[in-house]
Amino acid sequence: MPFDPARVTTVTFDSYSTIVDVEAAEEALADRVPDPEPVSRLWRSRSLAYTFIANAVDAYKPxxxxxxxALQYALDAHGVALSTDERDEILAVYHELDVFDDVREGMNRLYDAGYDLYVVSNGNPEMLASMLDHAGIGGLVEDTVSADEIRTFKPDAELYRHAAARTGTPIDEIAHVSAAYFDVYGAMHAGMQGVWVDRDGGPWDSFAGEPDLTISSFHDLREKLV
Structure with missing residues (x-):
């Protein structure tokens, strides 16, 4: 369905890979792991896989x-032995991930234009609070909506419906912005308009259709909503 800006009153954003760069976690591995890139990538892919499995078999954990x-598995898979304290020091980087360059200005423009802004994330509330603080966007975001509130992860439609209820917005008046293809699909399936952030110019996973809108940065979104 073509993107319909006239319907949008609320904009929700994914957190990890959309507002903050999870690839920055590789830096936390660099002092302890000989080849941090494959460990970092396996860590991220495994953590996402666990959320999908948890939804399917009702095995929720924060x-x-x-x-x-997932980090422990990635370390084990690459033969890296670290103490629990060292592992937890690496894991703590999720509280201070780098924010993408376009985020603050892009969200500020939407805020100034009168849109209500929310974060909808798999992250638990403590993670989201530290992310907003570190990213410097707490004053722009009305609230965060965590999967922890209903104990189910993206792309379960129930999480997006819960988000709509929490924002007090009809679900078809929400544009959900994410760099993750499965998150865009989940939002669209639930009744939101799906906006894919393609910062790297990569291919879209088109097995289930196309996003309602594709943008290359948060800067583009304000123009698309005019």
Whole structure:
């Protein structure tokens, strides 16, 4: 369905890979792991896989715990032995990930234009509070909506419906912005308009259709909503 800016009153944003750069976690591994890139990538992919499995078999745990399990698996898979304290020091980087350059100005323009802004994330509330603080966007965001509130992860439609209820917005008046293809699909399936952030110019996963809108940065979104 073509993007319909006239319907949008609220904009929700994913957190990790959309507002903050999870690839920055590789830096936390660099002092302890000989080849940090594959460990970092396996860590991230495993943490996402755990959320999908948890939804399917009703095995919810807070995302921080799943992320810890995924990090341990990635270290084990690459033969890296670290103490619990060292592992937890690496894991703590999720509280201070680098914010993408376009985020603050892009969100500020939407805020000034009168849109209500929210974060909808798999992250648990403590993670999201520290992310907003570190990213410097707490004053722009009305609130955060965590998967922890209903104990189910993206792309379950129930999380997006819960987010709509929490924002007090009809679900078809929400544009959900994410760099993750499965998150965009989940939002669209639930009734939101899906906006894919393609900062790297990569291919879209088109097995289930196209996003309602594709943008290359947060700067583009204000123009698309005019």
């Amino acid at each position: 995302f921080y715990e799943m992320n810890r399990d």
